[in-house]
Structure formats: C-alpha cells, structure tokens
Amino acid sequence: MVAQVVLTAVVWVRLYVVRLGEMGERRIDPQSVRTSHLAAGVLHDVAPADNFKNLFEVPVLFFAIGCLLIATQRASTTELVLAWAFVVLRALHSLVHLSYNRVVHRFAAYALSTLAVFAMWGVFAVGLWREG
Numbered sequence: 001m002v003a004q005v006v007l008t009a010v011v012w013v014r015l016y017v018v019r020l021g022e023m024g025e026r027r028i029d030p031q032s033v034r035t036s037h038l039a040a041g042v043l044h045d046v047a048p049a050d051n052f053k054n055l056f057e058v059p060v061l062f063f064a065i066g067c068l069l070i071a072t073q074r075a076s077t078t079e080l081v082l083a084w085a086f087v088v089l090r091a092l093h094s095l096v097h098l099s100y101n102r103v104v105h106r107f108a109a110y111a112l113s114t115l116a117v118f119a120m121w122g123v124f125a126v127g128l129w130r131e132g
Helices: 002-025 036-042 047-054 059-072 077-098 103-131
Strands: none
Touching: 002 047, 002 059, 002 077, 047 077, 059 077, 059 103, 077 103
C-alpha cells in the first residue's frame, strides 16, 4: 500500500510540474481553469490530471482490501503477489498515460490491475467463507 501511495505522490508532483509550467509559459489565468471542464478546454496537457484522478478510482478497492488483510492478519502469499501485481500494473498504467499515452497499452495495464484487485477480494471472500 505504501508503494501505491508513493506512485500517487509521484503523479501528483508530475501534475503540478506540468500544470504550473504550462500555465506560467502560456500565461494562463488560474481562474480560467477553475473546473476540470474549463481546464480541458484551455490546457494542452491534461494527462497528469486525468491519471491522478484515476488513482482514486479502482485503487480505493486496493486500499480497502489491504486494510482488511492487515486488520484480520489474513494476507496470504497469493494476496501479496496480487497486491504487488496491482501496484506494478498501476505504475505501468501511469507510465504509459504520462508518456506516449497509447490507449490500448494503457487499457491493458488498467484491466489487468483491476482483475488483480478483484482477485484479491475473491481470495479474501473465499477464505472467510471457508472459515464459516
């Protein structure tokens, strides 16, 4: 979970470096980008903002299962492997999104990472069911 937070922090820094750089270079009034809708019409590079938002969608499920696994002390090797797969795939998703942004590649990393977190939930649920 710490690695996922670090990824989110890196994307956050990238977001502000890109956004403030573009706004300064093009002398964009901050008020003109006060909403995401307005920003999309004014800014040229919105990928960092889009990626940052994306890190608060499916990853919420990752943090929830991570907290449950810690609280219940039920983290198995399978769940640990799936957790690292999730983080690595999310990092790959961010790397693609913030560089060459090929949708097919980005989507593959996104879909596989989402399947990994769903599998974590499945393994957790089966473990609970088996314990009765």
